[in-house]
Amino acid sequence: xxxxxxxxxxxxxxxxxxxxxxxxxxxxxxxxxxxxxxxxxxxxxxxxxxxxxxxxxxxxxxxxxxxxxxxxxxxxxxxxxxxxxxxxxxxxxxxxxxxxxxxxxxxxxxxxxxxxxxxxxxxxxxxxxxxxxxxxxxxxxxxxxxxxxxxxxxxxxxxxxxxxxxxxxxxxxxxxxxxxxxxxxxxxxxxxxxxxxxxxxxxxxxxxxxxxxxxxxxxxxxxxxxxxxxxxxxxxxxxxxxxxxxxxxxxxx
Amino acid sequence: xxxxxxxxxxxxxxxxxxxxxxxxxxxxxxxxxxxxxxxxxxxxxxxxxxxxxxxxxxxxxxxxxxxxxxxxxxxxxxxxxxxxxxxxxxxxxxxxxxxxxxxxxxxxxxxxxxxxxxxxxxxxxxxxxxxxxxxxxxxxxxxxxxxxxxxxxxxxxxxxxxxxxxxxxxxxxxxxxxxxxxxxxxxxxxxxxxxxxxxxxxxxxxxxxxxxxxxxxxxxxxxxxxxxxxxxxxxxxxxxxxxxxxxxxxxxxxxxxxxxxxxxxxxxxxxxxxxxxxxxxxxxxxxxxxxxxxxxxxxxxxxxxxxxxxxxxxxxxxxxxxxxxxxxxxxxxxxxxxxxxxxxxxxxxxxxxxxxxxxxxxxxxxxxxxxxxxxxxxxxxxxxxxxxxxxxxxxxxxxxxxxxxxxxxxxxxxxxxxxxxxxxxxxxxxxxxxxx
Numbered sequence: 001x002x003x004x005x006x007x008x009x010x011x012x013x014x015x016x017x018x019x020x021x022x023x024x025x026x027x028x029x030x031x032x033x034x035x036x037x038x039x040x041x042x043x044x045x046x047x048x049x050x051x052x053x054x055x056x057x058x059x060x061x062x063x064x065x066x067x068x069x070x071x072x073x074x075x076x077x078x079x080x081x082x083x084x085x086x087x088x089x090x091x092x093x094x095x096x097x098x099x100x101x102x103x104x105x106x107x108x109x110x111x112x113x114x115x116x117x118x119x120x121x122x123x124x125x126x127x128x129x130x131x132x133x134x135x136x137x138x139x140x141x142x143x144x145x146x147x148x149x150x151x152x153x154x155x156x157x158x159x160x161x162x163x164x165x166x167x168x169x170x171x172x173x174x175x176x177x178x179x180x181x182x183x184x185x186x187x188x189x190x191x192x193x194x195x196x197x198x199x200x201x202x203x204x205x206x207x208x209x210x211x212x213x214x215x216x217x218x219x220x221x222x223x224x225x226x227x228x229x230x231x232x233x234x235x236x237x238x239x240x241x242x243x244x245x246x247x248x249x250x251x252x253x
Numbered sequence: 254x255x256x257x258x259x260x261x262x263x264x265x266x267x268x269x270x271x272x273x274x275x276x277x278x279x280x281x282x283x284x285x286x287x288x289x290x291x292x293x294x295x296x297x298x299x300x301x302x303x304x305x306x307x308x309x310x311x312x313x314x315x316x317x318x319x320x321x322x323x324x325x326x327x328x329x330x331x332x333x334x335x336x337x338x339x340x341x342x343x344x345x346x347x348x349x350x351x352x353x354x355x356x357x358x359x360x361x362x363x364x365x366x367x368x369x370x371x372x373x374x375x376x377x378x379x380x381x382x383x384x385x386x387x388x389x390x391x392x393x394x395x396x397x398x399x400x401x402x403x404x405x406x407x408x409x410x411x412x413x414x415x416x417x418x419x420x421x422x423x424x425x426x427x428x429x430x431x432x433x434x435x436x437x438x439x440x441x442x443x444x445x446x447x448x449x450x451x452x453x454x455x456x457x458x459x460x461x462x463x464x465x466x467x468x469x470x471x472x473x474x475x476x477x478x479x480x481x482x483x484x485x486x487x488x489x490x491x492x493x494x495x496x497x498x499x500x501x502x503x504x505x506x507x508x509x510x511x512x513x514x515x516x517x518x519x520x521x522x523x524x525x526x527x528x529x530x531x532x533x534x535x536x537x538x539x540x541x542x543x544x545x546x547x548x549x550x551x552x553x554x555x556x557x558x559x560x561x562x563x564x565x566x567x568x569x570x571x572x573x574x575x576x577x578x579x580x581x582x583x584x585x586x587x588x589x590x591x592x593x594x595x596x597x598x599x600x601x602x603x604x605x606x607x608x609x610x611x612x613x614x615x616x617x618x619x620x621x622x623x624x625x626x627x628x629x630x631x632x633x634x635x636x637x638x639x640x641x642x643x644x645x646x647x648x649x650x651x652x653x654x655x656x657x658x659x660x661x662x663x664x665x666x667x668x669x670x671x672x673x674x675x676x677x678x679x680x681x682x683x684x685x686x687x688x689x
Binding site: 050051052053054073074075077078079084086089090092093094095100103104105107108111160164 | 631632633634636637638639640641642643644645647648651652654655656657658659
């Protein structure tokens with residue numbers, strides 16, 4: 001059974017249709033990349049999958065491990081194993097990173113009928129995961145994303161992903177705003193989370209990220225539809241030729 | 254109702270008379286009380302036409318006939334906060350109860366006007382009403398005319414009081430009544446102390462607590478006042494707190510409001526010596542039809558002083574709030590640095606908040622800033638938390654607690670900070686359960 005199955009998904013905001021029939025299937029172990037020019041609907045797709053209610057779904061269906069995703073609340077989707085790494089991680093003053101992550105992890109565990117982790121076990125887990133991302137322990141006592149640099153915010157997203165251990169990870173423009181060192185660390189974190197049971201969906205504007213996280217499939221989203229799919233070579237072709245040459249085949253379809 | 258609020262027989266009716274009024278006392282006291290009575294009869298209750306009372310309607314007060322309770326005999330066992338083992342002074346309906354109190358160890362002194370004589374009586378004469386003048390508003394006049402007793406807490410110079418002093422103000426009764434707590438706090442030079450004032454009373458009963466506190470802080474001292482207002486659900490609470498700061502003082506107050514139906518906190522601080530710093534903090538958590546009005550006045554009477562204000566409100570249900578921050582920078586008060594912030598979260602569509610700065614600046618080399626934000630919880634933050642698996646209500650609770658966190662973080666005493674955090678978290682869970 002595929003981890004994610006999107007069929008003819010249509011969604012928009014305030015009466016404007018942004019996704020105009022998206023089809024995509026991700027099987028366990030696969031890494032997919034969605035590329036596309038600005039305004040093509042990449043981030044909308046990521047947000048709709050995570051349950052952001054500013055977008056209205058007007059058609060189609062989405063299944064996560066066979067379960068109807070669209071009827072679930074954002075927290076239920078998270079507990080069912082969907083994780084969105086935000087393009088713009090939100091600052092939450094007054095909430096420490098460790099308090100937040102412990103609450104999140106225990107919410108997911110509770111959902112699955114597992115016992116909550118106590119402070120000691122949680123700290124042990126955190127230390128192990130933070131090592132993966134070359135993060136300092138002082139991270140934990142800082143308020144969530146408050147005053148973090150761009151790189152720190154993105155690393156924090158991947159840390160959360162590592163701790164919550166999702167079945168499907170959606171990374172929305174995770175490479176944006178990262179210098180090459182930070183990109184390497186973040187990509188290393190993501191690669192270490194690749195596995196036979198997990199699906200990963202990379203949403204990105206540039207091919208650069210795909211040098212570090214090599215996808216199994218690449219899709220091009222344009223005007224709310226996937227107009228071309230291929231393997232990693234498609235990304236290289238896009239890098240070399242831009243998005244313009246894809247116009248024609250799209251019209252012929 | 255506005256007419257009634259200035260009707261003579263109505264005003265007469267609220268004055269203490271006959272055997273119930275406190276012992277006549279010395280001449281100066283009788284004269285001050287008489288002046289207050291006359292002022293009350295002239296001014297009556299403030300109404301909405303008074304700019305300083307625009308957002309708080311006292312007609313509820315005028316609708317109820319209150320008896321004055323002087324008796325300290327009845328003592329509700331339940332209203333007492335449990336577990337505090339430091340010094341605790343207990344006032345019941347404005348009267349100091351020696352039996353219910355645990356007096357602080359020397360050199361902190363506690364005295365009552367009723368039993369004062371000699372030098373102690375002179376202290377009362379010097380301090381009582383020197384800041385809280387009947388002419389300020391009718392409720393000061395009414396308190397001065399009606400108080401049953403005055404409690405004086407005195408920290409001599411050069412003393413660091415380690416444990417917070419607790420002062421518990423209970424209102425006890427079964428029918429509508431009014432009480433008029435009156436407290437003096439005198440801190441000598443180069444001392445430090447934290448005083449926690451807790452106000453409690455019965456739920457579902459219309460009663461009035463009209464309290465006046467006058468604090469005098471000597472040069473170089475460090476004083477923190479925490480007010481925990483947990484009055485009954487149908488009560489009216491008017492608190493008028495004054496503080497007079499000599500030079501090089503560090504003064505901080507926190508006004509924590511969760512009880513009461515109609516609440517007005519007047520906080521007036523005079524920076525009377527150079528180099529002093531006053532920090533006024535507030536946190537209000539309201540639901541139902543509660544109304545909490547925080548009205549602050551910072552009088553920068555001298556140069557090189559700083560003031561910081563941070564007032565926060567979390568409003569659920571149909572509750573409403575007001576924050577007014579007046580800053581007066583007098584001529585010659587150069588290098589004044591005044592910062593004022595008011596932030597509110599409206600937890601329901603029916604809740605409302607008014608914030609208004611009032612700056613009067615008569616010096617040219619000063620820095621005064623103010624800012625205010627009112628609105629619902631941040632949707633982006635809520636979604637972020639939910640996208641990590643936290644249930645809607647859990648995410649909201651986390652954000653409301655976080656919103657309150659920086660006010661509580663300012664509390665100096667670590668143990669007290671912990672106690673207050675627990676209290677606030679419990680209160681916010683109550684708001685969460687009651688209504689969103």
